[in-house]
Amino acid sequence: MGWMFLAPTTALLSQGFVNIAPEQNMVYTNPFGQWGSGLSLADWNQDGWPDVTACRENGPTIVYTQSEGQFLQSELAPVCAGEGKSIQWVDIDDDGDLDLFITQEAAPLILLEQTDEGLWTDRSSESNLPLFMPLASCASWSDYDRDGDLDVYLGAYHVDELNELGLPEDSTLWDVWNTGTSEEWPAVTNKMFRNEGGFLFTDVTDETGLDNGIQLTLATLFHDIDLDGWPDLLVANDKWNPNAYYHNDGNGSFEDLSVASGFDLVLDAMTLTEGDINQDGWRDFLITNTPQGSDVLLTYNPESAQFENITNTHFGSLLAESWTWGARFMDYDNDTDLDAFVAEHFPAQPYQLNHFFENGGTDNGFAFFIPSTDIFPEDFTNAHTVASADWNRDGRIDFAVHNLGNHKIRMWENVTVNSNHWVEIELQGIVSNSQAIGSWVAVYCDHPASPFRTYTALGEDYLSQSESALHFGLAEVTAIDSVVVTWPTGSSETWNGLDVDQLHTLTEGEAAALNPCPNLGGSCQGCTYSEACNFEPEALIDDGTCFFDCFVNSASCGPGTVWDSMAQVCVELDDCPTDINSDGITNIPDLLWFLADF
Numbered sequence: 001m002g003w004m005f006l007a008p009t010t011a012l013l014s015q016g017f018v019n020i021a022p023e024q025n026m027v028y029t030n031p032f033g034q035w036g037s038g039l040s041l042a043d044w045n046q047d048g049w050p051d052v053t054a055c056r057e058n059g060p061t062i063v064y065t066q067s068e069g070q071f072l073q074s075e076l077a078p079v080c081a082g083e084g085k086s087i088q089w090v091d092i093d094d095d096g097d098l099d100l101f102i103t104q105e106a107a108p109l110i111l112l113e114q115t116d117e118g119l120w121t122d123r124s125s126e127s128n129l130p131l132f133m134p135l136a137s138c139a140s141w142s143d144y145d146r147d148g149d150l151d152v153y154l155g156a157y158h159v160d161e162l163n164e165l166g167l168p169e170d171s172t173l174w175d176v177w178n179t180g181t182s183e184e185w186p187a188v189t190n191k192m193f194r195n196e197g198g199f200l201f202t203d204v205t206d207e208t209g210l211d212n213g214i215q216l217t218l219a220t221l222f223h224d225i226d227l228d229g230w231p232d233l234l235v236a237n238d239k240w241n242p243n244a245y246y247h248n249d250g251n252g253s254f255e256d257l258s259v260a261s262g263f264d265l266v267l268d269a270m271t272l273t274e275g276d277i278n279q280d281g282w283r284d285f286l287i288t289n290t291p292q293g294s295d296v297l298l299t300y301n302p303e304s305a306q307f308e309n310i311t312n313t314h315f316g317s318l319l320a321e322s323w324t325w326g327a328r329f330m331d332y333d334n335d336t337d338l339d340a341f342v343a344e345h346f347p348a349q350p351y352q353l354n355h356f357f358e359n360g361g362t363d364n365g366f367a368f369f370i371p372s373t374d375i376f377p378e379d380f381t382n383a384h385t386v387a388s389a390d391w392n393r394d395g396r397i398d399f400a401v402h403n404l405g406n407h408k409i410r411m412w413e414n415v416t417v418n419s420n421h422w423v424e425i426e427l428q429g430i431v432s433n434s435q436a437i438g439s440w441v442a443v444y445c446d447h448p449a450s451p452f453r454t455y456t457a458l459g460e461d462y463l464s465q466s467e468s469a470l471h472f473g474l475a476e477v478t479a480i481d482s483v484v485v486t487w488p489t490g491s492s493e494t495w496n497g498l499d500v501d502q503l504h505t506l507t508e509g510e511a512a513a514l515n516p517c518p519n520l521g522g523s524c525q526g527c528t529y530s531e532a533c534n535f536e537p538e539a540l541i542d543d544g545t546c547f548f549d550c551f552v553n554s555a556s557c558g559p560g561t562v563w564d565s566m567a568q569v570c571v572e573l574d575d576c577p578t579d580i581n582s583d584g585i586t587n588i589p590d591l592l593w594f595l596a597d598f
Contacts, residue, residue, distance in 0.1 A: 016332065016375030017356075017398075021411040024071045026064060028409045030056040030083075030402065034105070035218075036325060036345070036384025038087035039402040039409075040465035041391065044098050045117050050389035050467040054402055054409065055084025055102060069392045071411075076100070076120070082107030086139040088465050090458065091434045092123075093199060094149050099123075103136035103154065113199060123199040130154070133188060140459030142222035142231040143433050143488050144208070145252055149195040150433050150458070153210065153233060155217035156188050190217055190235070209254050215241040221272040221460050223283070224440070225300055229490045231438050236269035236287055243269055243287070245307075261300075262307045267293055271462035275329035275338045277314060277359065278366040279449040284310070288324035288342060288462070295319040295342070315368055318357065323347070325384040326462035330397045334420035334473030336449055337361045340368060341399060343383035343462075351380045354401070362448075375416075381407040389467035395422045395501055397471050402464075421474040423483075424503040427456065431489055432508055435468060438488035443472050444481040451484070474500055485511075531570040 021027075030037045033056060040053040045065065052064040052071065060079050064071040082104035089098040093113065100120070102110040108131045112120040124131060129152075138155040145151065189211035193201035205211050216238035222231040230248035237243055245263040246254035258264040268290040277284045277297075284299045285307075297314055298307040323346040329338040337359040344352040356376035357368035382404040391398050396414035403409065423443065427436035437458045442451040452472050458465065474480075478500060485506055486492045493511035498504050526539030532546035548569055 016371070016414065016416050017377070017412040018415055019379075019410050020413045021409055024064075024411065026052070026071060026073070026409055026411060028054055028056070028062055028064075028073075029406055030054075030404055031406060033057045033083045033404050036404055036463060037084050037402060038102070038463040038465075039385040039387050039400060040087045040089055041387040041389040041400060041467045042089035042098065042465050043467060044089045044100075044114075046097065049393070050391040052400060052409075052411075053087055053089070053100075055080040055087055057083035057105075061087075061100075061102070066391060076112075078102065078110045078112060078122075080104055080107065080110075085137055085463055086459065086465075087463075088139060088141070088459060090141055090150060092150065092195065093197070094434050096434055101139065101152075103133070103139050105135055105137075105157075108132050109136060111199065127199050128201045128203070129193060130188070130191065133191070137218055138220050138459065138463060140220040140222050140233075140457070141437060142233075142458070143438055144192075144222070144231055144233075144248060145194065146230070146438075146488055146490070148431065148433060148489075149197060150435070150437060151195045152193050152201070153220055153222070153459075154191045154193070155220045155235070156190055156214075157216050157218065157238070158188065158214050189214055190220075204252075207252065209256065210246055212237075212244055213241075217241075218270050219272045219462050221274065221285075222438070222457060223274060223455055224438070225283070226305065227302060229486070231488075234263070234272050234285070236267075236272050238268050238270070240266060242266050257305075261305060263298070265296060267296060270325045271327050273327040273329060273340075273461050274455070274457070276453065277329060277338045277340075278310075279337060279362075281453070283455075286327050286329070286340070286342075288319075288327055290323045291321045291346075295322065295324055314366055315357075318368060318370070319355065322355070323352070324355070326386045326464055328386045328388050328399060328461060328464075328466065330388045330399065331471065331473035332397055332414055333358075333416050333418060334396070334422045334475065335361065336447060336452065336473050336475045337366060341386055341401075343386050343401060345382040345384055345404060350382050350405070352382075354379050354381060354383050376412075379410065381410070383407075383410075385462055385464045387461070387464040387466045388471075390424060390469065390471060390503075391467075393503065395424070419476075421477055421500040423472050423474060423480060423498065423500050424469045425472070425483060425485075426469045426503060426505040427485065428505060428507040429487065430508040431491075432487045436485075436487065436508070440484075440486040441470055442484045442486075443474075444484065445474060445477045445479065446481070447475065447477050450481075469503060529569075 041050045043050050049066040051066050055061045061076040063074050085103045088101045090101050092099045097114045099114050100112040111124045111127050113123045135157040137157040140153045141150045192205045192208045192210040194204045218238050219236040221234045225232040230250045232248045233246040235244040242264040244258045245261050247257045270288040273286040282299045287296045289295050297311040299310050325343045327342040332339050339359050340357045342355040344354050346352045358371040360367045383401050385402040388399040398414045399412050401410040429436040437456050439456045442453045444451045480498045483495045495511050525541045525543040526536030527534045527546040528539050528542040529546045533550040
C-alpha cells in the first residue's frame with residue numbers, strides 16, 4: 001500500500017500551519033467541561049483517512065469522518081452524560097475493526113463494539129469494567145502479559161483527604177475532590193484490567209500491584225522503558241502525589257521503581273508525552289505542570305536505570321510560569337528532529353497563548369525555540385488536548401487541539417514547503433494484537449542519527465489518541481536501507497528497500513515473503529559458487545565477488561574437487577588435467593614432471 005505526496009497550493013507556500021476548521025465547518029466546542037475533554041484522530045472506519053472524534057459534557061459523541069481531505073460531521077449513539085475524558089478507538093476483541101471506548105467524569109464508562117462499519121453493540125454492562133468510576137480520568141492500553149490482546153489501565157482522579165486541599169465542605173469542589181466517604185462519589189484507586197476475550201475483563205489490580213493508591217492521576221503511559229520487550233507503566237499524578245514508574249517483571253506482576261529510578265517527582269503533572277528529542281537513542285518524557293513549578297523533561301538512562309532531568313538543556317525557561325496540559329512531539333518540517341506543541345490553559349487567567357516550539361537540531365544542541373508567526377500563528381485559547389495525524393496524506397504532520405469554553409476545535413494543517421523526505425509506517429498485527437500496540441519500529445538509512453526509533457502506544461499524552469501511522473522525517477535521505485519491526489511478541493522482522501515519501505503498511509509475518517534475501521539487503525546478489533570462501537547460500541544472482549584465498553590444498557576443497565592454483569579455484573577432479581603427480585594441487589612439481597616426460 002502506498003500513498004503519494006500531494007503538492008500544496010501556491011497560496012499557502014509562505015506558511016507553516018493553517019487552521020482549516022472554519023472552512024471544514026468544524027464548529028465543535030466544549031463549553032461546560034472541566035480540565036478538558038478527550039480527542040481522537042484515529043481512522044475509525046479504516047479507510048486510510050484519519051478522522052476526528054470528540055465528546056463534550058452532556059452532549060453527543062461527535063465524529064468528523066474524513067475522505068480525501070473533506071470532513072463530514074455525524075453523531076454516534078452514546079451521549080456523554082458527564083464529560084468525556086479518554087476517547088479511544090481500540091480493537092478490543094482483536095477482530096480487525098475498531099471499537100469505541102470512552103471514560104467519563106461523573107458518568108459511566110462507554111464500550112461499544114463495532115459489528116460492521118457504523119453499526120454498534122453496547123458491551124459496557126457485560127465487560128466487567130467499572131460502570132461508574134466517578135472520576136475516571138485517563139486510560140492506557142497494552143498487552144502487558146503478551147497473550148495477544150489489549151489490556152487496559154484506568155486512572156482515577158481522587159484525593160484521600162479532602163482537607164489537604166483546605167476546602168470547606170460546602171465548596172463546589174467537595175463532590176469532585178472527595179474523601180471517599182460519599183456513597184455517590186466513592187474514591188477509588190487506579191485499576192488494571194486483563195482482557196479475557198469476548199469483551200470480558202478481569203480486575204488484576206492487586207495481583208499486578210498497580211493500584212497506585214488513591215491519587216490525582218491525570219495521565220498514564222505504557223512503554224518499554226528498559227528495552228526488555230515488556231511494557232512498563234508510567235503514572236503522572238497531580239498535586240502532592242508523586243509520579244510512579246512500574247516495571248513489568250514479565251510474570252504478570254509489576255515492581256514499583258518510582259523512587260529507585262528517580263521518577264517519583266512531585267508536580268502538578270498533566271501529561272506524559274514521549275519521544276527522542278535529542279537523537280541520542282534514549283527515550284525522553286515531557287511532563288507538563290503549573291506555574292508553581294515548571295514543565296519537566298526527563299530522559300531515561302538505560303545504563304544507570306535512572307530518569308535524568310534535561311529540561312534546562314532543551315526548554316530553558318520557555319515553559320516557566322505556564323499552566324500547561326496536553327503536548328505532542330512531532331517532526332513538522334521533516335528535518336528528522338522532533339518539534340513540540342504544548343497546550344496552555346490558566347484557569348485563573350484564561351485565554352493564554354499556546355506554545356509551538358521548533359527543535360534547533362544538532363547545531364543548537366537540540367534546544368527548542370519559538371519560530372516566527374509565519375510558521376505558527378499566535379493562538380489564545382483554553383487548550384487541553386492535542387493529537388497529531390497526517391490527515392491529508394501529503395507527508396506533513398498535522399495536529400488538532402481541543403479547547404474548553406467557547407473556543408472551537410483547531411485543525412492545524414501543515415503546509416510547510418521544503419525538499420525534505422519522509423516515510424510513514426502503519427503496522428498490522430497477526431499473532432500480536434491487531435493494532436500492534438507495544439511494537440518498536442526502527443528506520444535505518446544514511447543519516448548520522450540513524451536508526452530512527454519509536455514505540456507504538458495507545459493512551460499517551462493527555463486524554464488524546466493520535467493516528468496509528470508512525471511518521472518519520474528523513475531530511476535529505478532519498479533511500480531507506482531497512483525498517484526493523486520488533487513486535488509485542490518479541491519477534492523481529494526486517495523490510496528492505498522501502499520507498500521514501502510513502503506510507504507503508506507492514507503486516508506481521510510478511511517480511512520473509514517480501515524479502516527472500518534479508519541478509520543481502522533484499523538484492524539477492526552475491527557469490528553463488530558453493531566451493532568459494534564467501535559462498536552466499538541466499539544469493540540468486542552471482543555478482544562476481546567469489547574469492548578462494550582460504551584454500552591452500554586439496555583438503556580445503558569440497559568432496560570430489562581439487563585446488564587449481566593457477567585458476568585459484570576448486571574444480572572437479574576430471575577438470576584438473578594439470579595435476580600430473582596427483583597430489584591434489586597443480587603447482588611447480590607438476591611442471592617438472594611434465595618437462596621430464598617431454
